[in-house]
Amino acid sequence: AQSVTQPDIHITVSEGASLELRCNYSYGATPYLFWYVQSPGQGLQLLLKYFSGDTLVQGIKGFEAEFKRSQSSFNLRKPSVHWSDAAEYFCAVGARDSNYQLIWGAGTKLIIKP
Amino acid sequence: NAGVTQTPKFQVLKTGQSMTLQCAQDMNHNSMYWYRQDPGMGLRLIYYSASEGTTDKGEVPNGYNVSRLNKREFSLRLESAAPSQTSVYFCASSDQMNTEAFFGQGTRLTVV
Numbered sequence: 614a615q616s617v618t619q620p621d622i623h624i625t626v627s628e629g630a631s632l633e634l635r636c637n638y639s640y641g642a643t644p645y646l647f648w649y650v651q652s653p654g655q656g657l658q659l660l661l662k663y664f665s666g667d668t669l670v671q672g673i674k675g676f677e678a679e680f681k682r683s684q685s686s687f688n689l690r691k692p693s694v695h696w697s698d699a700a701e702y703f704c705a706v707g708a709r710d711s712n713y714q715l716i717w718g719a720g721t722k723l724i725i726k727p
Numbered sequence: 728n729a730g731v732t733q734t735p736k737f738q739v740l741k742t743g744q745s746m747t748l749q750c751a752q753d754m755n756h757n758s759m760y761w762y763r764q765d766p767g768m769g770l771r772l773i774y775y776s777a778s779e780g781t782t783d784k785g786e787v788p789n790g791y792n793v794s795r796l797n798k799r800e801f802s803l804r805l806e807s808a809a810p811s812q813t814s815v816y817f818c819a820s821s822d823q824m825n826t827e828a829f830f831g832q833g834t835r836l837t838v839v
Contacts, residue, residue: 622767647827656731656830657770667778703769707826714785715828719769 615640617706619718626694627726634689634721636704646687648678649713652700659690660702663687674698699725729753733818733831740808740838748803748834750818758821759801760785760828761793766774770817802833808838 618637626632638644645664649657661672668680678689687704704718731752740746754758757778771777772785774793782793790812792804801820805812815835819828 645826649830654833656826656832657819658830659827662827705770714772716777717769717771719767 614667615706617704617715617718619702619704619721620716621721622719623722623724625724625726628696629693632689632691632694632698634704634723636687636718637688638685638687638704638706638716640685640706640708640716642708645708646678646680647705648672648676648687648689649703649705650674650700651703651720657703660689675676694723694725696725696727699723731818731820731829731831733834738804738834740836741837742809744808745804745806746795746808746819747805748816749800750802750831751800752818752829753799754818754820754822754829754837755798756820756822756829757798758823759795760819760821761791761801761803762819763787763812764817764833765814769784769787773803773816776792781792808836812836814837817820 616639621710647659647662651657660676661670663670663680676691701720701722703720705715734749754812760775771787776782776795779798793800813831817833818831821828
């Protein structure tokens, strides 16, 4: 069955420290991969996406993610977090088929320590 | 540049009441979606419309109906609200299925 796992429900990081949020997927087809961010009380905003090509993808707000096919992972990274990065982060997977729906992870809430 | 607009932002319903959530997008997107978001469960797809004139069930369609009124508008109707439908509802749109989706600000619905 298709699934997306974000193993960490919460992550606490000190301001200025590096960040890695994990995303693992189980998907039969070649995936499209997305990371979205949701600030409190807001809708979701796309951070970055991978469709094909270079497996290291740059996004907005200084985020990047790396697609590792052998590990079925698409982890999100940032070298130095800011207090404004406190939010919930969602990984999603789709496929190159118009009948497939996006499969969403349950989200990881990022808490920033001052 | 409005993007995806949802109305209302907040709503309280009594059990058994009906209501329609409205969604409109101004990006000329083909595909539109309705999701619900519950704590610890991420986003769950209720219904989607791959293109104007089509609608399909998602993961959790029971208790809901939708209408793709035109290319811009996609409404979600609760015919007889239940407390289990207390949630935050998001409308989204994309140029094609499974490409980048743009989200509205959400509707926080409470059914008492």
